[in-house]
Amino acid sequence: MMRNYQQLLAYSVAIGSAAIALLLSLWLEPLISRTIGAFFYIAIIVSTWYGGFRPGIVTLVLSTLAIDYLFMPPRYQFWLDQPEKLLRLSIFLLVALVINLITSNLQYSRRKIQQLNQQLSQENAEQLRMALDDRKQAQETLQQQFEQQRLVMEMTQRIRRSLNLQDILQTTVDEVRQFLECDRVTIFQFYPGWGGTTIVESVAPEWMPILPLQIHDPCIGEENVEPFKKGLVTAKTDIYTAGISPCHVAFLESLQVRANLVVPVSLGDELWGLLAAHQCAAPREWQSSEIALLRQLGAQVSIAIQQADLFKQLQTELTERKQAEIDLQQLNTELEQRVQERTAQLTETNDRLQKTVIQQQQIQLTLLEQSQMLELQAVITRNMGEGICLVRIDNAIIVYANPKFEQMFGYDSGELNGQHVSIVNCVTKSVTTQNVNQATLSAILQNTEATYEVQNLKKDGTPFWCSVTASVFRHPDYGDVLVAVHQDITERKGIEEALRESQEKFRQMAENIQAIFWIKDIRNQQVLYVSNAYETIWQRSCEDLYHNHSNWLDAIHPEDRQRVEIEFIEKFRTGHYDNKYRIIRADGSIRWVRDRAFPIKNELGELVRIAGIAEDITELEQINLIKSEFIGIVSHELRTPLTAIRAALGLLQTGIYDKKPDKFKRMIEIAAIDSDRLVRLVNDILDLERLESDRAVLEKTTCNAADLIQQAVAVVQAIANQQNITFEIHPTNAQVWAAADAIVQTLTNLLGNAIKFSPADSTITLSVQQQTDRVLFQITDRGRGIPADKLEAIFGRFQQVDASDSRTKGGTGLGLAICRSIIDRHGGQIWAESTLGVGSTFFFTLPMPGN
Numbered sequence: 124m125m126r127n128y129q130q131l132l133a134y135s136v137a138i139g140s141a142a143i144a145l146l147l148s149l150w151l152e153p154l155i156s157r158t159i160g161a162f163f164y165i166a167i168i169v170s171t172w173y174g175g176f177r178p179g180i181v182t183l184v185l186s187t188l189a190i191d192y193l194f195m196p197p198r199y200q201f202w203l204d205q206p207e208k209l210l211r212l213s214i215f216l217l218v219a220l221v222i223n224l225i226t227s228n229l230q231y232s233r234r235k236i237q238q239l240n241q242q243l244s245q246e247n248a249e250q251l252r253m254a255l256d257d258r259k260q261a262q263e264t265l266q267q268q269f270e271q272q273r274l275v276m277e278m279t280q281r282i283r284r285s286l287n288l289q290d291i292l293q294t295t296v297d298e299v300r301q302f303l304e305c306d307r308v309t310i311f312q313f314y315p316g317w318g319g320t321t322i323v324e325s326v327a328p329e330w331m332p333i334l335p336l337q338i339h340d341p342c343i344g345e346e347n348v349e350p351f352k353k354g355l356v357t358a359k360t361d362i363y364t365a366g367i368s369p370c371h372v373a374f375l376e377s378l379q380v381r382a383n384l385v386v387p388v389s390l391g392d393e394l395w396g397l398l399a400a401h402q403c404a405a406p407r408e409w410q411s412s413e414i415a416l417l418r419q420l421g422a423q424v425s426i427a428i429q430q431a432d433l434f435k436q437l438q439t440e441l442t443e444r445k446q447a448e449i450d451l452q453q454l455n456t457e458l459e460q461r462v463q464e465r466t467a468q469l470t471e472t473n474d475r476l477q478k479t480v481i482q483q484q485q486i487q488l489t490l491l492e493q494s495q496m497l498e499l500q501a502v503i504t505r506n507m508g509e510g511i512c513l514v515r516i517d518n519a520i521i522v523y524a525n526p527k528f529e530q531m532f533g534y535d536s537g538e539l540n541g542q543h544v545s546i547v548n549c550v551t552k553s554v555t556t557q558n559v560n561q562a563t564l565s566a567i568l569q570n571t572e573a574t575y576e577v578q579n580l581k582k583d584g585t586p587f588w589c590s591v592t593a594s595v596f597r598h599p600d601y602g603d604v605l606v607a608v609h610q611d612i613t614e615r616k617g618i619e620e621a622l623r624e625s626q627e628k629f630r631q632m633a634e635n636i637q638a639i640f641w642i643k644d645i646r647n648q649q650v651l652y653v654s655n656a657y658e659t660i661w662q663r664s665c666e667d668l669y670h671n672h673s674n675w676l677d678a679i680h681p682e683d684r685q686r687v688e689i690e691f692i693e694k695f696r697t698g699h700y701d702n703k704y705r706i707i708r709a710d711g712s713i714r715w716v717r718d719r720a721f722p723i724k725n726e727l728g729e730l731v732r733i734a735g736i737a738e739d740i741t742e743l744e745q746i747n748l749i750k751s752e753f754i755g756i757v758s759h760e761l762r763t764p765l766t767a768i769r770a771a772l773g774l775l776q777t778g779i780y781d782k783k784p785d786k787f788k789r790m791i792e793i794a795a796i797d798s799d800r801l802v803r804l805v806n807d808i809l810d811l812e813r814l815e816s817d818r819a820v821l822e823k824t825t826c827n828a829a830d831l832i833q834q835a836v837a838v839v840q841a842i843a844n845q846q847n848i849t850f851e852i853h854p855t856n857a858q859v860w861a862a863a864d865a866i867v868q869t870l871t872n873l874l875g876n877a878i879k880f881s882p883a884d885s886t887i888t889l890s891v892q893q894q895t896d897r898v899l900f901q902i903t904d905r906g907r908g909i910p911a912d913k914l915e916a917i918f919g920r921f922q923q924v925d926a927s928d929s930r931t932k933g934g935t936g937l938g939l940a941i942c943r944s945i946i947d948r949h950g951g952q953i954w955a956e957s958t959l960g961v962g963s964t965f966f967f968t969l970p971m972p973g974n
Contacts, residue, residue: 133174134181140166141185148194160190160215167219171226179223187216288431289323292424296325299400299420303413306330307380307401310424313348313394322396330403331379351387352394358384358414361406382407384414386421390429398424510589510609512539515601519544522601531589531611533582549578549586576612587613639737642723645730648672660716660739662709680705680713700735703744715744821862821948825972828857828891828898835870836889839878846883855891857898859969865945866969872938873902873965880906880963897951897968908959917955918943942967 144166163186171179192199195208292310300308307326313319324334359365360382362375375383382402388395398421400413510528514521524539532539532547539546572594579589593607639660642652650672653665661678668674679687683704690702700720705713720735780787829852836850843850859866877887881904888903909917918939946953946967957963 130174133170133178136173137170137178137181138185140169141182141189144186145189145193148189152194160186160218163190163215164219164222167222168226171223172230175230176223176227179227183216183219183223186219187212190215288427291427292323293325295420295424296323299417300325300327302416303400305400305407306403307333309333309399309401310388310396311399312396319396327403333378348394351397352389352392354387354389356384356386356414356418358409360408364406379403381405382409384409384417386414386417388421388424388428390425390432395425395428510611512607512609513598513601514544514605514607516595516603516605521546522598522604528609531609532579533585547579549580576616579609587611588616637739640734641737642732642734643672644732650675651732657737660708660714660737661706678706678708680707700733703740714739715741821865821945823860823862823949826859826861826863826866828859828900829855831859831861831863831866831870832889832891834863834867835874838867838871839874842875843878843887846878846881848878848881848883849886851886851888853888853890855893857891857893858972859898860972861949861969865948869942869945869967870900870902872942876938877902877904877906877963877965880904882906893971894968896971898971900967900969901964903962903964905962908961909955909957909963910959911957914955914957918953 141163144162147162163182166186167179167182170182191208191212195211296308296310300306307324307330309321309324309326311319312322321334324332326332359367362372362381362383378401380401380403382405384400386398388398398417400417510531511523511525512521512528513523521539521542521544524534526536529536529539572592574590574592576588576590578586580586588611589609590612591607591609593605595603595605598604637656637659638654639656640652640654641650641657643650650668653668655665657663657665657668661675663674663678676684676688676691687702687704690700699722700718702719703715703717706716707713716737717740718735718737720733722730723732723734725731780790832852836852874887874889881887885905887905888901890901890903892899892901943953946969949969951968951970953965953967955963955965
């Protein structure tokens with residue numbers, strides 16, 4: 124560790140000296156600009172003299188980098204792109220390396236001389252010390268043997284005098300550590316599995332105590348413990364050179380152990396634990412006398428443990444005997460208490476017999492009162508608003524029905540008395556009267572009273588629903604009878620059925636519309652219902668939303684979330700809400716959602732729930748965006764020629780050109796040119812809109828491709844002649860299925876573009892190639908070409924390769940967009956290929972007749 128510290132200090136000096144040299148050089152640069160390496164040479168000498176060759180090399184490298192980066196032009200870069208800079212750095216490196224070698228050799232010679240002087244002094248002192256050490260060693264050996272025997276005898280006497288095992292063991296480890304002058308002494312007890320705990324410990328203050336730790340060495344198994352059972356004593360001078368496994372070395376390192384002496388503690392043939400002495404600060408050579416002492420103490424510890432176990436067993440037997448005496452006394456007490464309780468029970472029985480005679484007399488009076496009460500109940504029953512009937516349980520015969528019951532079922536007074544109860548039950552093939560009666564009696568016998576709903580039958584055969592509350596009581600004339608109170612609930616059943624049908628219709632509607640229908644409870648902020656469209660639009664599970672309502676907000680785009688949450692809080696107080704925001708779905712796609720809500724209030728007018736509809740409006744937003752862009756572009760394109768026309772006419776209106784006929788005529792030409800451009804722009808916009816809205820009717824017929832080309836060439840021939848441009852047409856007999864006028868318009872647009880961008884005296888090539896089920900048209904010019912990144916963009920609205928083309932070449936920027944719409948309506952494809960400076964070729968395909 125000391126060596127590592129010296130090396131670290133040497134390299135620190137190397138870095139520090141380089142830093143000091145750099146600071147001095149920067150400070151004194153104006154004075155010593157030509158000898159800038161002087162301080163760095165001194166830094167190399169200092170670091171090499173202090174630390175040797177390698178620290179000097181570190182200073183040399185740092186100095187070279189500092190001079191290159193901070194002092195040699197060009198500064199603040201490490202490139203060696205100038206011969207002069209390379210030469211100066213090479214000279215500095217050579218001189219610095221020579222200085223480093225000379226200084227390191229001088230330092231090595233100085234250290235060698237010092238080592239020889241020290242060695243000679245040590246040899247002289249060693250010879251004198253050896254003579255003195257032999258005598259001292261003999262005295263120390265005798266003293267050590269005496270102390271060992273004293274320690275063993277004291278422990279033996281301590282075992283005989285005391286039965287407190289903890290005190291005996293603690294005193295033992297304290298005295299052993301003091302005697303051996305080691306850092307830690309412990310007694311360790313094994314558990315099953317060969318883990319265990321330290322039961323006593325004596326440790327120096329500067330080292331970690333391990334007494335409270337549960338210790339498990341992962342490297343110890345049955346094969347490692349078996350030698351200890353046979354009496355193995357291990358003495359490790361240094362754990363790093365003892366040849367033990369790396370796993371065990373790591374374990375001992377965690378306990379701060381450098382050297383250890385371990386003897387087993389056995390009880391008979393079983394290994395109880397270990398007595399261990401640890402040296403933590405440094406390696407230690409354990410003496411044979413120390414090993415013998417620890418072995419003797421291990422045997423004494425075994426005796427002490429056996430003695431403590433015997434004492435513990437004796438205490439346990441005494442405790443059990445005392446508990447048996449206590450149990451016997453408690454049993455005698457319980458017998459006496461039982462005799463007293465039996466006597467009290469006999470006295471109580473005599474008193475109860477006397478009370479029984481009195482109670483019988485009271486019962487007779489109660490029966491008389493009950494008969495009077497029954498007559499009163501009969502009067503009340505006849506006048507109740509609910510239907511009541513009494514049915515004998517043994518034969519299911521109706522013994523009484525009050526007027527309301529008879530009216531409810533459509534019978535005359537007394538007509539139901541004596542009839543079987545099945546006369547009022549509505550039975551089916553699957554439900555019989557016996558089933559109804561058996562179910563009713565089972566419910567009553569379990570709960571003493573039953574309330575249920577049943578479908579009954581009127582006298583005229585009309586079924587209707589009743590709510591029945593039934594119970595059993597003992598009748599003085601008929602025995603056990605069933606009392607059933609009926610209430611007509613047919614109207615309520617109808618309302619419930621209508622409600623179920625309404626709910627089912629609502630559920631089907633909510634689950635089949637593409638929008639999300641949701642209902643949320645205000646009080647507990649819980650989602651009560653969300654339709655299946657949530658899983659389609661949000662791409663999240665409805666079940667997760669039921670368990671955590673914040674899943675809805677978690678999907679909202681971070682840029683919209685704060686705004687949406689604020690509006691939720693402000694507008695949910697009224698229940699009315701209408702907002703648009705973006706969500707990020709599980710697949711990473713972004714969708715626009717319109718979320719609207721309306722309140723649901725209770726009968727007191729309090730807001731209890733909120734229902735809403737969330738729609739995916741991504742396509743609508745895209746259409747609106749396209750519409751906005753289109754309106755912006757169209758307004759710009761329309762405004763440009765109108766501005767030119769307005770400017771020309773304004774100048775003419777001022778009269779400044781009245782006496783300048785040439786300029787007057789030029790203003791008229793500018794207005795006419797821009798008017799024509801405006802007309803073309805409007806016509807192109809209308810044509811494109813008709814095509815894309817499917818309002819333009821394309822009447823397709825079988826057409827000859829050569830005729831279509833000839834018609835288109837005839838349209839642009841005059842323009843081509845102005846620039847002396849010729850057409851090279853390859854003859855063909857191919858036929859296509861197309862609207863002739865639309866295809867001629869497409870060819871005219873493509874030929875017009877080719878003429879505008881072709882140089883004078885050039886040739887435009889037209890060819891037609893018949894393929895398997897298509898016919899391929901090609902128009903090739905010798906113009907300036909189109910960049911690769913524009914080959915697709917030029918087919919968009921108002922898209923041109925160069926923004927200035929609309930002014931210099933004319934055109935509206937809609938021609939190729941119209942061409943693509945026409946070809947798309949024919950089920951074909953259109954594209955372009957180009958090489959800058961060579962020319963461009965436009966291709967499109969049309970279907971053949973029959974395809």
